[in-house]
Amino acid sequence: MQNKDACTSIMVGKKASLDGANYIARNEDRVKAIEPKQFLVKPAVKERHETYVSPYNKVTIALPEEGMRYTSTPTLDQTAGPNEEDGINEANVAASFTESVYANDRVLAYDPYVKNGLAEDSLCTLVLPYIHSAREGVEYTGKLIAELGSAERNGMQFADADDIWYMEVVTGHQWVAVRIPDDCYAVTPNQVAIEDIDFDDPDNYMWADGIQEFVKEHQLNPDHDRWDFRHIFGTSTQKDRHYNTPRTWFAQRYLSPNASLGQRPEDSEMPFIRKAEFKIANEDIQYVLKSHFNETPYDPMGDAPERKTYRAISLSRTAQSHILQMRNLNKYKTSIHWIELGVPAFNPYVPFFANADDTDESYRNVPEKMNLESAFWLNEALAEVVESHYQEFMEKDEDYQKELNEWARRKIAQVDKEAASLEGQALIDYLTEQNHEIASHYNERTKALFFELLTEGCELSKMSFKMDPNL
Template identity: 35%
Template sequence: MKKQLLAGLIATAIASPAFACTTILVGNQVSSDGSFLVARNEDYSATNAKHFLIHPRKENQRGEFHSNGNDFTYPLPEISLRYTSLSDYDTQDRSMGEAGFNELGVGMTATETIYNGQQVLKYDPYVLKTGINEDSIENVILPRIHSAKEGAELLGKIIETKGAAEGFGVAFVDKHDIWYLETGSGHQWMARRIPHDKYFVSANQGRLQKVDLKDSHNYLGSKDLISFAIKHGLYNPKTDGAFNFHTVYSQDLKNDVTYNYPRVWTLQHKFNPGLATKIGDGKSFPVFLKPAHKLSVQDLESALRNHYQGTPHDPYMNANPNEPYRPISVFRTQESHILQVRPDMPAEIGNVEYVAFGMTALGVYLPFYQGITQIPKGFDVGTNKASNDSVAWKFRKLQTLAMVNYKQYAPIVQKAYHQFEKQTFANQKKMEQRYLAIYKKDPKAARELIQNLENKTTEQALVLTDQLTNQLFTKLTHDTDMKYHFEGA
C-alpha cells in the first residue's frame, strides 16, 4: 500500500519498500467451509484513521471520478452499485477505498504493492501523473462490475489505455472465482484465476509466473504482453524457454531476502509444514500450493497476525525495532480485512467482510455482513490526530499502550480479544441459522437479524476495548509508580 508521495521511489524501483502489505488468497476447495477467501493487511501509517463506509446505489450519474492521489480521471458509471470501502480520512471518503463488496456480491482488495523490473520500466515507465493508482482502483472498479473476472478485465483495460501510476497487485472475488491481477509496467499486466484447490501468498513482489493468453478461462493479460518483451530484448523464446511473467516483468533484489521472502516463506510453511524450501530462495517459492489442512477465516486471522512468534526474529517479544525480517503484523497497519464468499449461502449472509483496525497482533476482527443496512456510529470518523469519537483511534490507543511493554501487556489484550472472537463466531452461527429459517418468507426481519448482530458485536467490542485500555493504564500507572516511587525509608 502506498501513496503518490512514493512516486519517485516507485518510478525508479530501487528503494526499500516503505509502505507495504501482505495478501493471502484461498480457493474454495481448500477452505474449511467451501469459502473463497481474500485477505490483506493494509500497511501505511499508524496515525491515519480509516473510515469504514457504505456507498449507496446511485443512478443517472454524470461526470468524472477524480483521484486524490494524482490527476487520474475516469467517467462515473451511469448506475453506481452500492458498495463498501475502507477509505483514508483525508480523501473526503471518495477514494482510497481499499476493500469491500458491492451489492452483487463481488468483492475486491486493492492493492498489494509490487515493484516491476527496472529494465522494463525504461521502455514503459509508470504514468505517474495520470495513470491509475491505489487511490482510485476500488472506487472506480467496484461500483460497476458484475463478476470477479470483469473486474480484472476492466482494470487491465484501464492500465493499457490510461496507464498504471505504480506497481500493484489486485484481487477480485465472487461466488465462482478469485482473480488476481499484477502490473508488469506502465501499460503491461496479467491476471490469473486462482485454482480452486490452491492458496496464494504475496508480499510486495510480483508472484505470477506462467501465462497462457489462449486460455482465457484461467489467464488474462495485455495484448502485447509477450511481443513487447521480445521487441525490447527482455525475452527470447529461442533461448529463454517458456515465458515467465515474473522473470520478465518483476524483480528480485537484495532487500527482498529480508523484507519479502520471510513473509511468504513463513505463511507457506505455516500452511504446509513439510515444505522443503529455504527462506532465502524466494525465486523458487511455489506460486500456488495445496495446504496441508483446509483453511478457515481463523487461520487467515492468525496468519495476518504473524510476527515470527517463537523465533529469534520476533521484533516485539525481543524488543528489537531493528529486526531485519519484516513481520507480517506491523504497528503501522491501518486495517486488515478478510473477504469471505460462501457460494452456497444467500449473499446477505454468505458474504462477510472481517475487519480489524490497526495492528493485527493487537487487534480484533469484526464481521460485517453484506446484508447490513448501516455501519455503526464512529466507524466513519477520525483524522490523523487522536480523538474520542473515532473507532479507529479507540483501537489504536489501546494498541499504542500495549506496545509500551509488549511482553507484559500484549498477552492481556490478545487473550481477551481471542475469547471475544470465539464468542462472536458462535453468535454468528446462531444468527445465520435463524436467518436461513425466515429470510424467504420475511426478508425484512431477516435483515434486522443481521443488523442487530452487527450493532451488538461492535458495541461489545468497543466496551471491551475501553476496559482493556483502563486495565493497561492501571498497570502502567502502578509500574511507573514503582519505578519512580521516592518513598521515605
C-alpha cells in the same frame, strides 16, 4: 507515485478453506505511523452524470450512470484520493486494492508509468461498484488500464463465491492475472508473484492485449523454455530478500509445513500458489496477518540479535487489515467483511455482514484526533498500551482476541439461522442491525481491556520505587 510502504496479501480457495468460503485478505500498510480509516457503506447510484477527478494525480474519467452499493475503508484525509482500498458489493463480489509490487528497469524502459493514469487511490472507487464477478473485475480493470494507463505497479485481488483472481499491473499498460485454484492458497509480499502463464488456457489466465509481442519485441524474457511473468517483469534484489521474501517464507512455513521444509527467508524462488496441507480457517488467515516472525529469532518483539533482520507481516504502521469471506449461503447474501483496526498483532478482526446499508457510528465517524468513542482510535490506543508492556500484557491481549473470535463464531451462527428466512430489504435491515450489535460488543470489550491494562501499567512505571509504608 504515492509514498506507500507495503502490504501483505493472502488468498484461500473454497476447497482449501475450512468452511468452504473463498477468502481474500490484506494488511494495508502505510508510511505514516497513524492514518485514520473509516468503514463505510457507499450507496447505490442511478442516473448519475458525473466526472471523476482524482485529488491525487488528476486521473479523469466519466463515471457510469449506475453503480452498486458496496462496503469500503477510505482514508479520513482524502487530499491524496479516497483510497477506499477494499470492499464487497451488492452483487457479492469482493476486491482488495492494492498490493504494491515492483517492476524491473528493463520493462519500464519500454512501458513507463502514466503520470495521470490509474493509481491505488482511485481503483476501488472506479471498479468495485461496477463488477458482477471476480473475473469481470479483472476484465473491467484491464479495460481501464488500456484506456488510462497505470500510474503505479499494483497487485489486485477479486473474489466471489465461486472464483478468486489475482491481477498484477506492473508497467504503464502490461498486466496478467491468474485464477487461484480452489484447493490452493497464495501469499504475496510486495513482489511480482505470478509465475508461468499458459496462453492456451484463457479460463485460468488473463493478460493485456499484445503482452507476448511486447516481450518478444524488446527481448525481455530471460528464460529459454518458459514464459514466467515474475522473471520477465519482476525484481530479485537485496531489498526483496530482506523486505519481501521472508514474509512469504513465514506464511508458507505455517500453512505448508511439509512442502516448505528447506525453504529459507531469503529464497527468491518460493512458489506463489501452493496446495493447502490442511483446511485453512479464518483464524489461520488472522494468525498469518498478525504474525511478526513468532517463535523465530527474527521476531522484533524478541531479544535475539537477528530480530531486526527482516520486515514482518504485522506492523505498527498498518492502517487497517481486512479479511473478505465470500460465503455460499442464503443466495450469497451473507458474506462477511472482517475489519481490523490498529496493529494486527494486538487487535481483533471484527465481522460485519456486507449486505447492509449502513455502518456503526463508531466506524463511520472518525475524528482527526484521538477519541475513544471511535473504533479506529480505541484500537490504536489499545495496541500502544499492549506494545509498551509486551511481556506483561500480551497474554491478556491474546486471551481477549481468542474470546472475541469465539464470540464471533457463535454470533455469526445465530445470525445465519435468522437470516435464512429473510429476503430483500428485510434481510438488509436485519444484517445492518446485527452489525451495530457486533460493533457495540467489540467496542465495550476493547474499552474494558484498555482500561484494565492502563491501570495495571501504572504499577509498571520505571519511575516507581519501593516505598516505606510508614511514610
